[in-house]
Amino acid sequence: MAAVSTRDVPDHGIDEDRIADLKLILSETKLRLMQQLLASPTGALSSPELGARNEITESTIRDHLSDLRSREPQIVTTLEPSESPVPNGIPRTYFAVTEYGIDLLKQVGLYEQIGLLYDLYSAADLELQDPESHPVTLEDIESYEHRPTPDWF
Template structure:
């Protein structure tokens, strides 16, 4: 069993208070996390989720289509990306965006995803928000196939409200 590095402080972890996890020490400090937020923090720290969230944020428009995300992640299929983005949407970590035009040209996706303000807040909390500028620079230098360039250059692609 691990030794407490501060034996003068007795911690009580895991007490619940109205559905929240409470951490208390004898020094009067208290931190409270609701279980949904803890689950969201765990999800953000999952490597594939973290990578996708950072890629969405490191894009020029702040939103990517599943095809663009799949292009940036050659180890997963577009179908898997779609499933993952739906799951992240259900957890309120990303939001689904659609173009605000009546007709979308062929070869242009009709659905895009952007990290929600809540997702950004969680990324900042776990220290994974800083450094996105480096990812942005890396993606700007990547060679892209024509189908990805066409999507990126489409002038009516949606943008998140926070951008």
């Protein structure tokens, strides 16, 4: 049997980059982080806030979010507070799911439960990981008046 050349394979309009992005967001941890970002009141959370919602380290959280930021177009982006200098202990980087990331979640049917997650996290008693090492509390971070919100949220 003769080998089939790629020239002989019809183009079915498959967007291989989008398929790769869909596979990436379907990783349990990345999916959970994206949903947590969207289930927050501001649509953007810092790594300490995400750490309070997960049993993985802030470093691991940042690694997962870096994977999502490295895609083109970005699935997750970073935002900075609207005022400088930022008080000691308040995060300087916040993460938000992009419009493209929201589209991906909708495509796989995992966007609709964001409202339920919002209610869950609003009722949860969250605490920073290793609170003794932070000069501020989770409440200080959450109530910081200059924290960013994505304009598409």
